[in-house]
Amino acid sequence: MAFTVQAEIKKNVLLLRMHGELDHHATEKIREELLNLMEEHDITHLVLNLAELEFMDSSGLGLMLGRYKHLQKKNGSMIICAISEPVKRLFEMSGLFRIMIIESSEDQALMRLGVA
Amino acid sequence: MNNEAIFKFRSISENEAFARMVVASFIAPYDPTIGELTDLKTVVSEAVTNAIIHGYNGSHDQWVYMTLLMEENVLTIEVKDEGIGMNDIEEAMQPLYTTKPEMERSGMGFTIMEHFMDAVEVTSIASKGTTIRMSKHLASVQAECH
Ligand SMILES: Nc1ncnc2c1ncn2[C@@H]1O[C@H](COP(=O)(O)OP(=O)(O)OP(=O)(O)O)[C@@H](O)[C@H]1O
Ligand SMILES: [Mg+2]
Numbered sequence: 001m002a003f004t005v006q007a008e009i010k011k012n013v014l015l016l017r018m019h020g021e022l023d024h025h026a027t028e029k030i031r032e033e034l035l036n037l038m039e040e041h042d043i044t045h046l047v048l049n050l051a052e053l054e055f056m057d058s059s060g061l062g063l064m065l066g067r068y069k070h071l072q073k074k075n076g077s078m079i080i081c082a083i084s085e086p087v088k089r090l091f092e093m094s095g096l097f098r099i100m101i102i103e104s105s106e107d108q109a110l111m112r113l114g115v116a
Numbered sequence: 117m118n119n120e121a122i123f124k125f126r127s128i129s130e131n132e133a134f135a136r137m138v139v140a141s142f143i144a145p146y147d148p149t150i151g152e153l154t155d156l157k158t159v160v161s162e163a164v165t166n167a168i169i170h171g172y173n174g175s176h177d178q179w180v181y182m183t184l185l186m187e188e189n190v191l192t193i194e195v196k197d198e199g200i201g202m203n204d205i206e207e208a209m210q211p212l213y214t215t216k217p218e219m220e221r222s223g224m225g226f227t228i229m230e231h232f233m234d235a236v237e238v239t240s241i242a243s244k245g246t247t248i249r250m251s252k253h254l255a256s257v258q259a260e261c262h
Contacts, residue, residue, distance in 0.1 A: 002133075021136075024165045025129035031220070055136070055154075057161040058228060062220040086154045093231060094212075094224050 001054055005030060007037060010115040012076075014043040015106065021055035027063045034067070044076035047109045051082035060087075061094050068099065077101060079109040117145070119186045127168045127178040127197070135164045135182055135195075142184045143191060146257045155232040156191070156252070162225040163195035163248045169216065171199025171246055189257040198245040205238050 003026035006017040014037065020026070037043070046067055050056075068078045079101045083091070091097040103109040110116040121142055125131045136157040143156065164180055172178040181196040202208050208215075209230070214223035229236050233250040240246040 021133060023129075023132050023136075023161055024169065025132050027220070028129060055157060055161075057158050057165070058222055058224040059165065061224055062222040065222055066220040086151075086158070090158075090224075090228065093227060094222060 002026075003030070009037075009041050009043070010110065012042060012044045013047060013110070013113050013115050014038060014041065014045070015047045015049065015110070017049040017052065017106075019052040019054075022053060022060040022063070023055070023057050024059040027059045031063065031066075034063075038067075038070075044071065044074050045113050046071060046076070046078045047106065047113070048078070048080050049082055049106045049109075050080060050084065050087060051106075053084065053087065056087050056090065058090070058094075061090055061096060064100070065094075065096065068096075077113075079103055079112065081106050081109045117186075118188070119145075119184075121184045123182045123184075124179050125182070126176065127172045127180050128176050129165075129168060131180065132161055132164050132168070135160050135180075138182070139184060139193065143186070143254070146186065146254060148254060149256050152252075152254055152256060156193070159229045159232050159250060160193060160195070162228050163193070163250075166225055166248075167195060167197035167199065167246070169219065169221075171197035171201075173200065186257075190251055190253050192249065192251040194247060194249045196245065196247040201242040201244050201246055202238075202240040203242050205240055209238065 001020040003020040008015040081103045139160045167180045183194040185192040209226040211227040212223040214221040233252045236250040
């Protein structure tokens with residue numbers, strides 16, 4: 001299944017709902033658009049809703065780690081919600097689990113950032 | 117039931133999804149668990165992505181070869197490219213080691229393959245190419261009665 005992403009901006013928070021399969025092909029297609037969006041709207045926090053994400057590999061890890069490092073410089077944060085077991089295992093393997101904030105739902109994540 | 121299938125496809129990123137679908141279809145008759153299916157799709161994705169972005173440096177008109185072999189409950193997956201190859205395989209397989217940080221690679225591909233498979237064997241010759249051979253015993257495959 002192809003990858004699609006639905007974006008919503010609330011103040012300086014960018015919410016991304018990811019659908020389908022996040023692989024190298026998908027990351028190459030969305031990276032630039034994502035960077036532009038973050039730049040344009042002066043985004044400091046990123047919320048990723050993975051509820052509809054059906055597949056992810058190391059390319060997805062790279063994309064997330066890249067955005068994390070970028071937001072760190074702006075004292076921002078990155079919150080992952082609705083993470084599946086397989087993605088959680090990749091997070092644990094790569095150390096992302098220790099540095100990302102994990103919330104069970106999108107609402108919880110937005111509440112944490114005060115934009116619910 | 118033993119089976120074997122051989123594929124050859126172009127080094128374009130669309131074929132990462134194709135290769136994942138191929139392995140899923142190949143093992144479907146063996147009633148894999150969801151977990152096994154996810155693991156196998158992930159390792160194929162890693163190996164094929166590596167062939168495309170590292171082996172062939174993103175050039176689109178090369179061939180990636182994939183062989184799938186099911187023999188006595190053991191699935192063996194071979195992914196081969198005829199690209200740049202590696203000088204130091206051991207170093208390349210270290211967690212977080214990557215030669216393409218500017219492409220936002222995380223250096224986790226080999227670690228993931230080793231984690232999800234029972235055995236991973238890499239052979240590589242600089243400027244000749246790389247072959248990844250990995251195998252996994254599938255618990256869900258019923259032994260045949262004779
Ligand atoms: N098929 C290949 N041909 C040539 N070099 C390769 C090949 N596969 C891997 N490598 C080398 O091994 C390194 C490690 O590979 P690995 O898949 O672990 O990480 P990565 O591809 O760099 O990052 P990630 O997989 O996390 O996106 C690569 O950076 C590359 O230098
Ligand atoms: Mg890789």
